[in-house]
Amino acid sequence: MSGEISMIGSVILALFLAGYLGQQYLPPPKPRVIGLDLGTTFCSVGVFHPGSGEVEVIADEEGRKSIPSSVSFTTTAVLSGHEAVELADNNPQNTIYDAKRFIGKIFEPEVLEQESARYPFKVINNNGSAEFVISTNHTFTVSPEFISSRLLLKMKKMAERQLDVPILRAVISVPAEFDERQRNYTVRAANLAGLEVLRVINEPTAAAMAYGLHKVDVFNVLVVDLGGGTLDVSLLNKQGGMFLTRAMAGNNKLGGQDFSQRLLQYAMERAQQEFGVPPTLKEDIHRLRQAVEAAKLNLTLNPSASIRVPLHLHTPDSSESPDSSESPEGSAPPPVLFQTAITRELFEELNEDLFQKILVPVETVLAEGRLDKQEVDEIVLVGGSTRIPRIRRLISEFFGKEPNTSVDPDLAVVTGVAIQAGIMGGSWPLQVSAIEIPNRHLRKTNFS
CATH class of the missing domain: 3.90.640.10 (ATPase, substrate binding domain, subdomain 4)
Structure with missing residues (x-):
């Protein structure tokens, strides 16, 4: 009996030794699961590298780590990202942006008409769903998930070019207030781009992971996400690696x-x-x-x-x-x-x-979460507009302490999604996964 135990111990020791030597002397495997941040104004793709444990946000051919969430249709091509933005002024009716505002939503006719009045392109109502009208050499309609799929496809190709391996799986982030239908349509967009979605993660949770908050002892986390076109404020409760979104508020018509x-x-x-x-x-x-x-x-x-x-x-x-x-x-x-x-x-x-309007949803989530501002353990800034010194000063003066700015706010969400992608792909070194607790009764308060 003791001989069998000794043999088992030797096998286990040999396996550990082989793993150690493999990590030291063999090149680490390339990541096969990508993390996607499909933003309203910009989007990014990142990967978690096995072995080093580093997150790489993948750049395009020009070295840019974010691409505009725009798709432009011409008589000969469908262009995405920066190429689409270059055509926006000369081809406004066929250059679609802000598709994320429409994906998976059911609209009353008058609401969609009011919402679409802001855009130079034409939006029509198809049984409650929004569709965009394109007129090139012929007229046709495209769905918000198709527009999103073109952006996801571009990021998929960026990752494949950088990693030199085919990419078929992904983790994707969505706003915390997205309902089941909006999440399903986002997954559908990824499927159209040839990607299997292993997990959908809330953007505030992804941002908290980027700051490493899933591994430290904090309880109340406030995430202020101010991008190019929207403001989202979320109050998270965290225990262990589990996150509960306690309150949400924002302004979907305020941004950079x-x-x-x-x-x-x-x-x-x-x-x-x-x-x-x-x-x-x-x-x-x-x-x-x-x-x-x-x-x-x-x-x-x-x-x-x-x-x-x-x-x-x-x-x-x-x-x-x-x-x-x-x-x-x-x-x-x-x-x-x-x-x-x-x-x-x-x-x-x-x-x-406009800056003062940022504090309105901050005060709302604290009130709805029944929390005093002194009880907030971490204030996390997300989105490029939070770089503006006046906005950082406004938030620090309100809370009486400095917000956490240790992560590039433009890349916080994609960094967190890439970490989650590494977890889903089983990458070494192993990370603590963030577990989101569904809050079915949660509703987002919107200001404008």
């Missing part, structure tokens, strides 16, 4: 795009003051919008930023110039250089009323 729009409006007014007419050409407005976006990002790091854009304005001077008489009728006049300096103080002043 609104802050940029205020700055764009200011720049256009300045141009009109200087030259007597506002920019009207699509190309000029597109160029000015890009410069404004760059200035906004610059102001997160620097106290001031400059905008320098050539504009083709139809001014009285341009119409009288000798060059303009030689130009073909209807062509743009010679460019004038518009330049202005933007300070961080000016940017904050232009957007102060």
Whole structure:
């Protein structure tokens, strides 16, 4: 009997030794399960690397780790991400974005009509479901899940190019307030892209995992997710590795795009003051919008930023110039250089009323969760707009302590989803999985 026990012990020791030597001297296996963050404005893909335990957020050919959630249809191609955004100004009716707002939802006709009025593309009601009308060389409709599938397919191909292995399985994140139908339609979009979804995880839980909160002793976690187009605030209760979403609130019409729009409006007014007419050409407005976006990002790091854009304005001077008489009728006049300096103080002043709106859902989730703000253990920031210094200052002043900023807010959700993907794929080193406790009675409070 003792000989058999000794033999079993030797076998176990040999297996451990083989595993150790394999980890030390053999290349680790490539990840086969990807983590997907299908955002309203931007989306990202990440993987958990066996062996090193590191998360890699995969970049596109230009090194960009997030791609715009836009799909554009032309007579010859269907373009996704940055390529679609480049066509947005010249092909607005056939460039679809914000599809996540429509996926899996059942709309009353008047609600869908009101919602779709914000967009340059046409949205129709098909038995309560939204569909987008595309007119290229013929007219047809596409569903929100088809638009999402094109984005997921692009990210799948990005991962396959980087890892040099076929990718067939994924973990995907969704907003905590998504109901069963919205989750199923998101899974359907992944299936259309050739992916089997192993697990659907809530975005606030994924963000908490990115910050490592599934492995530390905290109880009350507040997640503030402010992206390009939406604000979501979630209060999580955590015990062990289990997360319960206790309260949710937000504003689905508040985000970085609104802050940029205020700055764009200011720049256009300045141009009109200087030259007597506002920019009207699509190309000029597109160029000015890009410069404004760059200035906004610059102001997160620097106290001031400059905008320098050539504009083709139809001014009285341009119409009288000798060059303009030689130009073909209807062509743009010679460019004038518009330049202005933007300070961080000016940017904050232009957007102060919008910034203050961020605190409304924060106060709501605390009230609904019956929690005092001093009882919040961790404040987690998610979404690129939370980089704005005024927003971070606003949150820290409200809570009387600094929010956790140790993770890139743009990549927090995809990092957490990639960790969960590594868990589902059985990757070494093993992680503690986050377990979400369903809260069937939870409803999200929306402000606008």
